Amino acid sequence: MVAWCLAACTSEESPPPVGFPDGFEDNMMTTMETTIAEANVPGLSVHLIHPEHGEWSGAVGVASLGEGDPLNVSHRDRAGSVLKTSVAVAVLQHVERGELSLDDTIADRLDDALAMRVPNADRITIRMLLRHRSGIADWVTQDTIATIVADPAHVWTIDEQLAAIEGLGPVFEPDAQFGYSNTNYNLLGEILESVSTRPWRAILEEDVFAPVGLTETSLPAPGDPRCPGCARGYIEQGSERIDFTEIDPSMAGAAGGHALVTTPRDLSLLLRAVLDGKLFRDPQTVALMKDFAPASDPGIDEYGMGLIHSTYEGIEVVGHLGGTAGYQTFNLYLPAHASYVSGFINSDVQERFYGVGLAVLEAASSADR
Numbered sequence: 001m002v003a004w005c006l007a008a009c010t011s012e013e014s015p016p017p018v019g020f021p022d023g024f025e026d027n028m029m030t031t032m033e034t035t036i037a038e039a040n041v042p043g044l045s046v047h048l049i050h051p052e053h054g055e056w057s058g059a060v061g062v063a064s065l066g067e068g069d070p071l072n073v074s075h076r077d078r079a080g081s082v083l084k085t086s087v088a089v090a091v092l093q094h095v096e097r098g099e100l101s102l103d104d105t106i107a108d109r110l111d112d113a114l115a116m117r118v119p120n121a122d123r124i125t126i127r128m129l130l131r132h133r134s135g136i137a138d139w140v141t142q143d144t145i146a147t148i149v150a151d152p153a154h155v156w157t158i159d160e161q162l163a164a165i166e167g168l169g170p171v172f173e174p175d176a177q178f179g180y181s182n183t184n185y186n187l188l189g190e191i192l193e194s195v196s197t198r199p200w201r202a203i204l205e206e207d208v209f210a211p212v213g214l215t216e217t218s219l220p221a222p223g224d225p226r227c228p229g230c231a232r233g234y235i236e237q238g239s240e241r242i243d244f245t246e247i248d249p250s251m252a253g254a255a256g257g258h259a260l261v262t263t264p265r266d267l268s269l270l271l272r273a274v275l276d277g278k279l280f281r282d283p284q285t286v287a288l289m290k291d292f293a294p295a296s297d298p299g300i301d302e303y304g305m306g307l308i309h310s311t312y313e314g315i316e317v318v319g320h321l322g323g324t325a326g327y328q329t330f331n332l333y334l335p336a337h338a339s340y341v342s343g344f345i346n347s348d349v350q351e352r353f354y355g356v357g358l359a360v361l362e363a364a365s366s367a368d369r
Helices: 024-039 082-095 126-130 141-151 158-163 184-194 199-213 264-275 284-289 350-368
Strands: 002-005 042-048 054-061 236-239 238-244 295-297 301-303 308-312 315-324 325-332 339-345
Touching: 024 042, 024 054, 024 350, 042 264, 042 350, 054 264, 082 126, 082 184, 082 199, 082 264, 082 284, 082 315, 082 325, 126 184, 158 184, 184 199, 199 264, 264 284, 264 325, 264 339, 308 350, 315 350, 325 350, 339 350
Parallel strands: none
Antiparallel strands: 002 054, 042 054, 042 339, 236 238, 295 301, 301 308, 308 315, 315 325, 325 339
């Protein structure tokens, strides 16, 4: 159950490919098959953009356990927190246009009824939200996860997300340290809408996705849990695997979760456009995104604005990871190889995901050997 493509995957923006080294495709596919067998996950899809060799896509395993449909490179997934990169881009585009300032506070930009529900709203800036340095508690708690699992079709609102942090208080003083919190990016979604006549989903689709020419990426509206063209996403409960593909996309809103539906190829193209500065007017805006500071979260050594910077077993990466019920996704740039590697597994088993991702990165790096 394998699939791959080479020349057909090459975008117009890529340099003319010279072909991958002999044995590269076999090595990649063997690595992918071996790692999903060892990790006991249904499927794995990967896309690679190399500056000299062009593009490569491969998929192994199954898209649906019940029907045994092979996973192929056109299957989509729910990309979770990978969405945070695009939210950061949209915010910084507004900063470039003078419609927002990174030093604006939550209280400056949101109405009083909403802002008063956020501790230190008059001291927490957009810059802190982007960098996860606000000290605001994460609304994704064990209680909210239980609620999501019990009622996947529930349509979530910002009021409910903020209600989940009531009484928790600040985790730390604003800008005192790093603390990953989905609440930061939910608030950034609200701030985007406060300076625009458009919903944050429309802002991202029109100002971030469309200029890159993404054709397989979408942000389904709340109330529409369908996922056309998606590999089914599974969570494990004991010895049982449960299909959680169709959780409502409002579940985590602008923080990710089930909101972003996409493919590894679209993610690679998007990250390349971001890091190449093609979505900004000022080259220094990319430098702002990559102004990394120490972080303290699994898989994240440093965090900038919607971007992680980490080293996994000697392999340096820039990009973002995403996890949501049924899926784990990576969207990464490898500076040492000037390559982009993106992919997903249709299982939410995080502890096994890192082993799969590392094996893929090591195999992808072999294109330069």
